[in-house]
Amino acid sequence: MLASRVIPCLLLMDGGLYKTVKFRDPRYLGDPLNAVRLFNEKLADELVIFDISKNRHGRGPDFSLLGKLASESRMPLCYGGGISSLQDIERLVSLGIEKVSLSSVAISNPKIIEQAISVFGSQSIVVTIDVKRKGWLRTYEVSAANASVDTGLCPVDFASRLEQLGVGELIINNVDMDGLMAGYDFTLVRNIYEQANIPLAVVGGAGSLDDVSRLVDEFPFIGACAGSLFVYKGKHKAVLINYPSPEQKNLVLKVRAE
């Protein structure tokens, strides 16, 4: 039986590990390589890594760091950030990144998705959709470039277009909930989950393992990603890499003996 996935989501900035709140105020946490080692030891299901560096000067992804992270990792990696070409994707796959996540480029140049899928297969191509509530009606809208650009796109329509293109997985990143640790936004998740037929992971809002438990309870086989939950401990948010033990995780996922 396939299990739901519990996935730490790590943010990179200029080579360091950071955590944001609502995509702002990045706080330095430490060395990303060390974090990967710790999640190896804790037997994490998978890691999602986003690079949120602002001043790339057209450099694209930090291939040297990502190569180190990928060869250190004993769990699958999904990486997104600064990817603009097929060559970038090629290089990431050759470094051992199993899943490459496209975001802004998926909006500006959807052709690249089709090309990438024909070369690397659907299963390796992920799209992360950053979603923000907009206007006085607080409607959900896709935003781009680290939530700095509004696109006017409806997340549900966008998700269905991506599925038709053959994308292997969608990650729904809730900008408004990022770092708040107040629970996942079930309305947004439900809107996309019910309509999509491809694997889905969500991030933004998880504050406790109970939040994770409620999510996988309502949405079987979902990927429950969390940032703050797995890098902070306590109400003062002391930096501490953590992850449920296999026994705790079985409880969270309500895994029954087969």
Added chain:
Amino acid sequence: MIGVLDYGLGNVSAFVNLYRRSGIPVQVITKPEQITKASKLILPGVGAFDTAMTRLNQSRLRDSLEKAVLVRKVPILAVCVGMQILSERSEEGVLEGLGWIEGSVAKLSSCDNPKAKYRIPHLGWNSIKIVRASPVFTELNSARFYFLHSYEFMARRSEDVLALTKYTTEFASVVRRSNILGVQFHPEKSHIHGVKLLENFWLEDF
């Protein structure tokens, strides 16, 4: 020495790191002449069927690889799309596979029950049901592995299937014909169970 074939696809360095940590001699293979030095081989894979075949054919490794595997019977472990190219052909592409294990590759069937929401690709941690005992499964009776695929290996001979995994239907997650072993999951990304399987492959007398 274990040789990990680098044909531009798949996580070569993850296998190398894993074997190094277990104290097992390992080398990356980029040239045909290096193949003769390896007592066992790993054929990694991430990507589409045709891409894997094209890369392998372009790598100039194929002739030496076929001599090693088919003539000298060097044990080989093929992973994910590496396993799929052991077959004769795939619905995913138009190129011919290696044809080392009779069978073809088909798209995973989607589920009849839409409410169950079994999605394709099959993505995440799943268990295997061993249907034919093998030393490669030592201490792995209730193991879980990481899967990431949209296609399945349909072996023509049932005796070539060592383990099944249940998703929309049961599919072959481990296949084997004499010295040729294929796994649909990623042992290099399956923590302790993956490490164990890779060690078992190294220790087994073929």
